[in-house]
Amino acid sequence: MLKENDPAREINDLTLPQNDKLEELQEKGIKLYGGKYVRTHLARQLIEDYPALEGQKVNVAGRIMAIRGHGKASFANLQDGSGKIQIYLRLKDVGSESYQIFNRLDVGDIIGAEGNLFKTRSGEVTVAVENFTLLAKSLRTLPEKWHGLRDIELRYRQRYLDLLVNPQVREVFVSRSKIIQAMRKFLEQRGFLEVETPMMHLIPGGANARPFTTHHNALDLDLYLRIAPELYLKRLIIGGLEKIYEINRNFRNEGISTKHNPEFTMLELYQAYADYHDMLKLTEELIYAVAQEVPGTPVVVFEDVTLNLAPPYKKISMLEAVKQYTGIDFSGLGETVKARAAAKTLNITVEKDDSWGVILNKVFEEKVEANLIQPTFILDYPIEISPLAKKKEDDPRLTYRFELFISGREIANAFSELNDPLEQRMRFLKQVEKRQAGDEEAHMMDEDFVTALEYGMPPTGGLGIGIDRLIMIMTNSASIRDVILFPLLRPKE
RNA sequence: GAGCCAUUAGCUCAGACGGUAGAGCACCUGACUUUUAAUCAGGGUGUCCGGGGUUCGAGUCCCCGAUGGCUCACCA
Numbered sequence: 001m002l003k004e005n006d007p008a009r010e011i012n013d014l015t016l017p018q019n020d021k022l023e024e025l026q027e028k029g030i031k032l033y034g035g036k037y038v039r040t041h042l043a044r045q046l047i048e049d050y051p052a053l054e055g056q057k058v059n060v061a062g063r064i065m066a067i068r069g070h071g072k073a074s075f076a077n078l079q080d081g082s083g084k085i086q087i088y089l090r091l092k093d094v095g096s097e098s099y100q101i102f103n104r105l106d107v108g109d110i111i112g113a114e115g116n117l118f119k120t121r122s123g124e125v126t127v128a129v130e131n132f133t134l135l136a137k138s139l140r141t142l143p144e145k146w147h148g149l150r151d152i153e154l155r156y157r158q159r160y161l162d163l164l165v166n167p168q169v170r171e172v173f174v175s176r177s178k179i180i181q182a183m184r185k186f187l188e189q190r191g192f193l194e195v196e197t198p199m200m201h202l203i204p205g206g207a208n209a210r211p212f213t214t215h216h217n218a219l220d221l222d223l224y225l226r227i228a229p230e231l232y233l234k235r236l237i238i239g240g241l242e243k244i245y246e247i248n249r250n251f252r253n254e255g256i257s258t259k260h261n262p263e264f265t266m267l268e269l270y271q272a273y274a275d276y277h278d279m280l281k282l283t284e285e286l287i288y289a290v291a292q293e294v295p296g297t298p299v300v301v302f303e304d305v306t307l308n309l310a311p312p313y314k315k316i317s318m319l320e321a322v323k324q325y326t327g328i329d330f331s332g333l334g335e336t337v338k339a340r341a342a343a344k345t346l347n348i349t350v351e352k353d354d355s356w357g358v359i360l361n362k363v364f365e366e367k368v369e370a371n372l373i374q375p376t377f378i379l380d381y382p383i384e385i386s387p388l389a390k391k392k393e394d395d396p397r398l399t400y401r402f403e404l405f406i407s408g409r410e411i412a413n414a415f416s417e418l419n420d421p422l423e424q425r426m427r428f429l430k431q432v433e434k435r436q437a438g439d440e441e442a443h444m445m446d447e448d449f450v451t452a453l454e455y456g457m458p459p460t461g462g463l464g465i466g467i468d469r470l471i472m473i474m475t476n477s478a479s480i481r482d483v484i485l486f487p488l489l490r491p492k493e
Numbered sequence: 494g495a496g497c498c499a500u501u502a503g504c505u506c507a508g509a510c511g512g513u514a515g516a517g518c519a520c521c522u523g524a525c526u527u528u529u530a531a532u533c534a535g536g537g538u539g540u541c542c543g544g545g546g547u548u549c550g551a552g553u554c555c556c557c558g559a560u561g562g563c564u565c566a567c568c569a
Contacts, residue, residue: 068528068529068532070528071525072525072526073526073528074528075527075531077529090526091526106520107520118527120527120528121527124527141504141519141520142503142519143518144503144504144518145519145530146517147506147518149504150506151504151505152561153560153561165504207569208568209569210567210568250569252568254567254569255568258563260569266569403569410568410569469569489561490560490561
């Protein structure tokens with residue numbers, strides 16, 4: 001008697017209808033799980049090069065996605081990485097024993113098949129199988145072929161099934177790969193060097209966010225998963241690597257939504273002797289170059305809205321944008337008291353200790369952001385919320401920083417990097433104050449980074465692009481979970 | 494973290510008013526040598542998400558919980 005949680009029992013229960021088949025196959029000496037199989041062609045090649053391949057003997061392998069039995073002959077669809085190919089088996093061609101084995105196979109099984117290529121009466125390119133090999137027996141039933149796998153939870157939890165039966169899903173992830181490839185190509189052409197910096201940080205920095213914590217046993221050291229690579233990349237600029245980028249994961253211990261996954265992919269790049277105007281130009285050009293390759297046009301439809309990703313993009317300062325959408329000119333409201341009063345008239349709740357810049361940003365986020373549908377650069381962010389950006393010379397309340405918005409979402413963030421170590425230390429100290437006042441997302445003091453700055457960092461432009469969000473737009477995906485293969489979900493039980 | 498919605502066969506879904514749980518695909522049995530959502534004949538394979546409660550009787554009504562989705566909050 002098998003115990004309740006014995007794995008063998010589970011398999012027995014699951015495959016009840018197929019158990020007899022398994023035994024029958026094994027009795028016939030058929031291996032359920034084969035080894036290497038040499039393919040001469042992929043499915044798509046057979047179809048594309050059909051005229052040249054007609055009548056030729058080919059070897060294909062793939063998963064059986066459909067079987068249509070006709071007594072002494074059978075059709076099946078084989079799916080491989082390139083597409084689908086039909087195979088045709090006749091009792092007469094393969095022999096009765098082989099044919100009987102084929103009849104014991106199921107949709108979901110993986111086989112290799114050899115035979116001559118021909119076209120059926122209805123014109124479908126087909127392999128007339130002479131012999132075949134079982135490469136992997138499926139013990140579970142594949143989701144239905146017609147409707148595919150609709151259950152969103154199952155699609156994320158069992159992404160392999162989603163990929164197998166929903167071709168559009170596969171397309172999205174192929175696009176994702178190509179988009180990132182196009183970025184690398186673009187940056188390489190411009191002389192940027194790809195680097196990798198630590199994922200585990202002693203001091204999490206480079207963004208305002210709550211980190212994940214972890215622990216290194218041998219050093220008995222508490223560490224944080226990085227929230228951004230920024231401070232390490234700038235150390236490399238100081239080290240003389242003048243054009244660098246990193247495409248990698250960031251981790252932020254915050255809520256999950258259609259726009260947020262706890263781990264997400266960022267492009268961050270830094271260019272010595274450049275400023276945020278250079279970054280702005282680079283951003284436009286990069287997005288345009290990527291769009292040219294995938295989806296192949298700068299005009300894309302996202303959430304039923306047509307977006308034009310061809311530069312130049314709209315550029316407007318935060319102050320002007322706020323004025324435009326609220327009628328209030330915050331530049332004149334020098335005193336925090338006045339800014340607070342203005343926010344109140346807009347029904348925006350501000351905290352007691354919110355300063356001018358924080359209030360301005362809140363007004364911007366609530367009243368402007370959602371309206372920025374076509375690509376729009378918002379320039380000159382308040383200094384309080386930009387502790388790593390260089391202060392504007394003509395207005396010390398602001399910094400040389402911009403963000404790019406598309407479809408109301410923040411896609412890119414860039415600035416002329418603050419390279420004055422004394423000021424950086426002051427800015428960190430202000431962050432530490434906020435932190436002590438209970439702001440868990442404020443920066444910690446990073447003395448090691450300030451020390452690096454003290455050796456002298458060239459004026460530098462830095463840029464970050466949220467790759468997942470950009471891919472959402474390029475692939476018209478409504479949720480970030482649709483562009484991340486394995487989004488974080490709560491465990492089932 | 495809050496509100497709303499969903500959860501029924503392996504998958505996609507139906508199940509008025511509370512009265513013995515259904516369909517299609519898949520699967521099983523049989524027929525069929527160019528089909529393609531093959532077709533034809535037969536077969537229902539189920540912890541109705543879980544736990545309580547109301548009721549003579551609960552997939553259905555009530556409460557609690559789980560997971561997911563959307564919106565909001567936090568954030569990129």
